[in-house]
Amino acid sequence: MKVPMLDFNAQYEPIMDDIKAEMEKVFTSHAYKLGPQVKEFEEDMQKYCDVKHAIGCASGTDAIILALIALDISDGDEVITTPFTFFATAGTIHRVGAKPVFVDVKPYTYNIDPDKIEAAITPKTKAIVVVHLFGQPAEMDKIMEIARKHNLKVIEDNAQGIGAKFEGKTAGTIGDIGTLSFFPSKNLGAMGDAGMCLTNSDELADKLFMLRVHGENPQYYHKWVGLNSRLDTIQAAALLIKLRSLTGWSEARRKNAEYYYKNLKDISHIKLPVIHEKAETIFNQFTLIAENRDELLNYLRSKDIGCAVYYPLPLHLQECFSYLNHKKGDFPITEELTEKVISIPVFSEITKEQQDYVIGNIKEFYTQR
Ligand SMILES: *Cc1c(COP(=O)(O)O)cnc(C)c1O
Numbered sequence: 001m002k003v004p005m006l007d008f009n010a011q012y013e014p015i016m017d018d019i020k021a022e023m024e025k026v027f028t029s030h031a032y033k034l035g036p037q038v039k040e041f042e043e044d045m046q047k048y049c050d051v052k053h054a055i056g057c058a059s060g061t062d063a064i065i066l067a068l069i070a071l072d073i074s075d076g077d078e079v080i081t082t083p084f085t086f087f088a089t090a091g092t093i094h095r096v097g098a099k100p101v102f103v104d105v106k107p108y109t110y111n112i113d114p115d116k117i118e119a120a121i122t123p124k125t126k127a128i129v130v131v132h133l134f135g136q137p138a139e140m141d142k143i144m145e146i147a148r149k150h151n152l153k154v155i156e157d158n159a160q161g162i163g164a165k166f167e168g169k170t171a172g173t174i175g176d177i178g179t180l181s182f183f184p185s186k187n188l189g190a191m192g193d194a195g196m197c198l199t200n201s202d203e204l205a206d207k208l209f210m211l212r213v214h215g216e217n218p219q220y221y222h223k224w225v226g227l228n229s230r231l232d233t234i235q236a237a238a239l240l241i242k243l244r245s246l247t248g249w250s251e252a253r254r255k256n257a258e259y260y261y262k263n264l265k266d267i268s269h270i271k272l273p274v275i276h277e278k279a280e281t282i283f284n285q286f287t288l289i290a291e292n293r294d295e296l297l298n299y300l301r302s303k304d305i306g307c308a309v310y311y312p313l314p315l316h317l318q319e320c321f322s323y324l325n326h327k328k329g330d331f332p333i334t335e336e337l338t339e340k341v342i343s344i345p346v347f348s349e350i351t352k353e354q355q356d357y358v359i360g361n362i363k364e365f366y367t368q369r
Contacts, residue, residue: 064179078122079127079129083314086311089315100321102330109138128154132160135282139166144175156177158171163247173200191234210226256346256347269291
């Protein structure tokens with residue numbers, strides 16, 4: 001049996017005709033630049049996320065850069081974030097001229113530890129970029145309280161957590177600006193690159209709509225220096241069709257995760273991800289902590305089971321951030337996680353037989369030792 005990390009054939013098969021029909025409209029109208037599908041998708045996303053404004057852009061990375069620019073974060077500012085995330089979270093902070101300041105995560109939710117944030121705040125701290133890793137929202141109640149107390153802005157990098165909730169509120173709509181990625185393998189994936197900013201602030205929304213077109217309004221008059229980062233109409237056409245399936249897809253991922261919880265819980269060599277009591281995750285990944293991780297990874301791959309390590313090197317130890325002068329041991333929980341985590345297939349269309357095959361092989365691996 002073969003179990004991939006994601007099965008695009010299974011995902012697209014039921015909706016491909018609808019996507020093609022919607023794209024066909026773009027090929028007829030030639031409205032390639034901010035065509036009607038962009039507006040329609042933005043409006044659908046406002047409803048889906050229960051937020052006042054949704055501003056499409058070219059990628060999840062650009063969405064974070066646009067958010068940072070909109071909040072006036074630049075040279076000399078410090079921005080607190082986690083070292084256990086995809087590179088873009090910290091790369092964007094550097095790119096706008098600010099300094100990423102890392103705070104370690106909690107061992108089982110993998111999200112930033114709110115109790116360690118205050119110690120990292122200095123007079124230069126302007127914002128916190130929170131990540132809702134693997135689809136689970138970070139502890140937004142505590143984080144917002146700290147941000148209010150110290151007058152900090154909050155950006156939620158929600159690239160992995162579309163539709164997740166914390167205390168019933170949709171992830172990405174709790175801080176000042178939330179960002180989304182529609183990278184093909186995200187829970188809502190485009191057929192290429194796309195991203196989005198979410199905000200409840202009219203003022204920030206106005207600014208973000210301008211910033212994605214070089215800060216211009218009206219045309220050729222520039223109030224700010226922005227980016228060329230429109231959401232492509234063709235991508236919006238695919239996304240607005242795919243969005244209709246997202247609730248069902250997330251439901252299926254939760255059900256698949258439940259099956260893993262039920263059937264993997266007795267293996268003493270692994271620890272399953274812990275979901276915070278106030279959080280509702282959408283399982284962008286199902287990530288466990290495993291003894292002999294690298295051997296397990298190789299074993300599962302030899303059995304044709306897709307699995308991956310997110311992420312093998314913490315951000316504070318990346319070569320490009322050597323100027324921050326971090327060393328091994330600075331963020332011990334993150335460092336331990338990078339050595340022990342493994343993500344196994346949890347995609348919506350995975351079958352029971354495929355899950356049983358994954359479970360059976362994990363058990364087999366540990367009984368052999
Ligand atoms: C995918 C991802 C991004 C970047 O999104 P792109 O659309 O690939 O630019 C940013 N942050 C996190 C946490 C991600 O997982």
